[in-house]
């Protein structure tokens with residue numbers, strides 16, 4: 031039934047439902063040109079692995095230093111022209127409960143072969159899969175996926191839509207409900223997974239690009255060959271779904287990003303820490319990464335902090351953020367740089383908030399393993415505690431000359447979703 035409806039919807043809009051290359055509208059020629067990712071009718075991605083070389087986009091023009099709605103859509107559009115066996119492109123959405131971070135929900139729309147991202151299911155031939163992960167308050171975790179034959183991603187200039195993506199015919203899709211990509215709705219009606227319901231994000235913070243918005247051209251490459259944009263760094267997430275007959279309903283910090291690469295994940299990554307959360311008025315995202323075979327041993331970071339919805343930091347300068355694992359005595363959990371199998375108890379984050387804003391220190395305490403093999407990959411929910419330290423030279427009466435004063439705002443608490451990939455033995 032669903033399939034029939036979808037097919038007729040596609041036919042009505044003049045889009046072929048047959049698998050094929052990722053196709054901009056028929057009016058554009060087969061291959062997407064740099065900076066011309068926008069089409070009038072959307073893109074199609076085939077479930078089959080394509081032959082030949084793929085091309086990824088890793089920067090956008092930003093002459094105005096702002097992101098207009100065309101640019102925003104281009105950021106939520108496919109960033110790879112064709113999905114061959116060694117590239118990946120995906121759209122990720124999550125939320126964690128603000129009252130009990132044991133409740134969480136993640137949905138990811140993948141366009142990737144298993145060879146390019148071996149954390150997928152090896153026996154699934156389609157490069158298109160929609161994955162759901164959920165954790166319940168009592169400790170039960172759920173993970174499953176459903177393959178698609180063709181995906182359609184549309185943008186703001188298709189009449190009546192903003193950004194939307196449909197993995198046909200899985201019953202799973204996303205749709206942006208506003209032109210500025212601050213509100214999203216994900217609908218799920220999948221018999222195969224036994225999941226149905228709705229997940230919405232409503233954001234009140236600016237978008238995050240790996241290094242913020244730069245003059246003339248802005249990079250989307252957070253580390254060599256790794257493209258990343260976080261269109262929703264923090265949002266009010268509302269999950270109301272039924273999973274194998276069990277209800278999961280909560281509200282809490284939500285998030286949406288997408289990442290992509292023009293080569294296999296395992297060819298790039300040595301270690302990867304990422305997370306997002308909210309504590310008090312602060313919305314935070316962290317990323318800290320070592321690249322494989324990097325003679326310069328660079329720490330790639332990306333740091334994002336907004337306070338009450340106002341941007342404080344959106345940057346990739348490694349002196350603005352430090353992310354370090356914390357482990358129990360007698361374990362390798364706190365080893366840095368980390369190696370395969372290191373399981374931390376939490377992380378210590380130190381954000382430089384820039385001129386006059388001080389430093390935000392956050393302790394992340396791991397709460398629940400939601401998915402992962404406990405060796406190479408782990409995704410958790412976590413609790414956050416934090417403080418802001420401002421050191422000033424202004425001298426209150428009664429202090430000695432040269433004595434610095436520190437103003438500390440402590441007692442910030444919150445919740446997070448975080449993950450690590452460790453690929454060096």
Ligand SMILES: *[C@@H]1O[C@H](CO)[C@@H](O)[C@H](O)[C@H]1NC(C)=O
Pocket residue numbers: 078079080081
């Ligand atoms: C890719 O090439 C293989 C081997 O020639 C062929 O079997 C397959 O159908 C091709 N795939 C596509 C999507 O054209």
Ligand SMILES: *[C@@H]1O[C@H](CO)[C@@H](O)[C@H](O)[C@H]1NC(C)=O
Pocket residue numbers: 081082083084085114115116117292293
């Ligand atoms: C896919 O495209 C990438 C990027 O151009 C290229 O390096 C790679 O060799 C291609 N992979 C295959 C399997 O053709």
Ligand SMILES: *[C@@H]1O[C@H](CO)[C@@H](O)[C@H](O)[C@H]1NC(C)=O
Pocket residue numbers: 151152153154
């Ligand atoms: C891969 O998917 C198949 C079919 O859904 C399933 O039977 C199998 O257990 C999955 N493999 C893993 C490693 O999860």
Ligand SMILES: *[C@@H]1O[C@H](CO)[C@@H](O)[C@H](O)[C@H]1NC(C)=O
Pocket residue numbers: 190191192205206207208209210
């Ligand atoms: C797209 O965004 C506009 C403006 O924000 C909104 O009025 C409209 O309802 C949105 N379209 C959909 C399909 O949600």
Ligand SMILES: *[C@@H]1O[C@H](CO)[C@@H](O)[C@H](O)[C@H]1NC(C)=O
Pocket residue numbers: 166168169170276277
């Ligand atoms: C945990 O909660 C889920 C959702 O309500 C339920 O399906 C499951 O049976 C519970 N598991 C245990 C071990 O109580």
Ligand SMILES: *[C@@H]1O[C@H](CO)[C@@H](O)[C@H](O)[C@H]1NC(C)=O
Pocket residue numbers: 122138252257258287288289290304317449
């Ligand atoms: C990449 O994708 C993962 C999903 O596995 C997501 O959790 C993460 O936010 C993304 N991060 C970066 C830096 O690409």
Ligand SMILES: *[C@@H]1O[C@H](CO)[C@@H](O)[C@H](O)[C@H]1NC(C)=O
Pocket residue numbers: 327329366367
């Ligand atoms: C690489 O850099 C990290 C962080 O700066 C440091 O802890 C580590 O010792 C360095 N490793 C090597 C091999 O130099």
Ligand SMILES: *[C@@H]1O[C@H](CO)[C@@H](O)[C@H](O)[C@H]1NC(C)=O
Pocket residue numbers: 347348349350
């Ligand atoms: C990073 O920040 C430090 C300290 O503010 C500054 O000295 C350095 O120039 C910055 N690096 C880049 C690449 O902007």
Ligand SMILES: *[C@@H]1O[C@H](CO)[C@@H](O)[C@H](O)[C@H]1NC(C)=O
Pocket residue numbers: 391392393415416417
């Ligand atoms: C973080 O943990 C350390 C070590 O337990 C503790 O000294 C510090 O006060 C904590 N900071 C915050 C902000 O919770």
